[in-house]
Structures are given as structure tokens and as C-alpha cells.
Amino acid sequence: MQTHGVVRILSFCYGHRIRGHEGGCAHLHGHNARVEVECRGPLDALGMVVDFGEIRRVLETWIDASWDHRMILERGDPIAHVLAERGEPVHLLDAPPTAENLARRLFEVAAAAGLPVTAIRFWETERSMAIYEAS
Numbered sequence: 001m002q003t004h005g006v007v008r009i010l011s012f013c014y015g016h017r018i019r020g021h022e023g024g025c026a027h028l029h030g031h032n033a034r035v036e037v038e039c040r041g042p043l044d045a046l047g048m049v050v051d052f053g054e055i056r057r058v059l060e061t062w063i064d065a066s067w068d069h070r071m072i073l074e075r076g077d078p079i080a081h082v083l084a085e086r087g088e089p090v091h092l093l094d095a096p097p098t099a100e101n102l103a104r105r106l107f108e109v110a111a112a113a114g115l116p117v118t119a120i121r122f123w124e125t126e127r128s129m130a131i132y133e134a135s
């Protein structure tokens with residue numbers, strides 16, 4: 001069966017660390033993320049799966065308010081309150097802030113907003129990407 005799909009690309013900057021990681025990811029560091037938001041479904045009266053601008057409006061607004069230029073840390077990370085006390089913007093996740101979990105969170109935000117999202121491809125670096133998709 002054939003379906004139509006669209007992909008909108010978003011980008012933002014963030015910092016994180018992965019507690020318990022045995023390499024450099026255990027330390028605070030940052031990434032320039034590139035996110036591919038894939039939506040699939042039937043075409044509307046205008047011939048669109050979903051307006052590219054609607055994907056941007058929903059997710060870019062959320063990312064700007066929640067993650068852009070912030071430290072994304074796991075709830076319970078002891079550095080979080082130190083940064084917050086110093087006025088640094090911190091966003092807490094209920095899971096380790098890996099590319100995998102960030103992809104999942106964006107998928108949930110997109111789906112909750114009613115976008116026909118089928119996959120989030122989260123590029124943490126130019127060579128490393130995590131996928132969260134509808135099964």
C-alpha cells in the first residue's frame with residue numbers, strides 16, 4: 001500500500017550528560033541537534049498530509065520553550081539544582097536524556113498536538129541518529 005509522507009527538519013542547541021556512561025558523555029557537553037519529523041497519512045482538501053508550517057508551529061514552539069539552549073538532564077541528577085540555583089535553564093526528563101529518549105519525547109509532543117507523526121529521527125551529531133517511530 002502506498003502512502004503520502006512529509007518530513008520537516010528542525011534544529012536546536014542543547015546540553016546534557018548521561019550519568020553512568022563510561023565515556024565522555026558522562027560529562028556536561030552540548031550538541032547541535034537536527035530533527036526530522038516524519039508525518040504520513042491521506043491528503044487533505046489542499047493536497048497535503050499536513051502543512052509544513054503546522055509541524056514547525058507545533059514542535060519549534062515547544063522546542064524553543066523547553067529545550068533550546070538548555071541543559072536537558074535526568075530528574076534526580078544532582079547537578080540540576082546547582083545549575084538552576086545559578087540561573088541556568090534546565091529541563092528535566094524522567095529518563096536519561098539520550099537521543100533515543102529525546103526522539104521519543106518529541107514524538108509524544110507531536111502526537112499529543114494532533115500531528116500525524118509516524119517517526120522522529122533525532123540527529124545528535126552528523127553521524128549519529130536515533131529513531132522513534134510508530135510500530
Ligand SMILES: [Zn+2]
Binds near residue numbers: 016025029030031124
Ligand atoms: Zn551527548
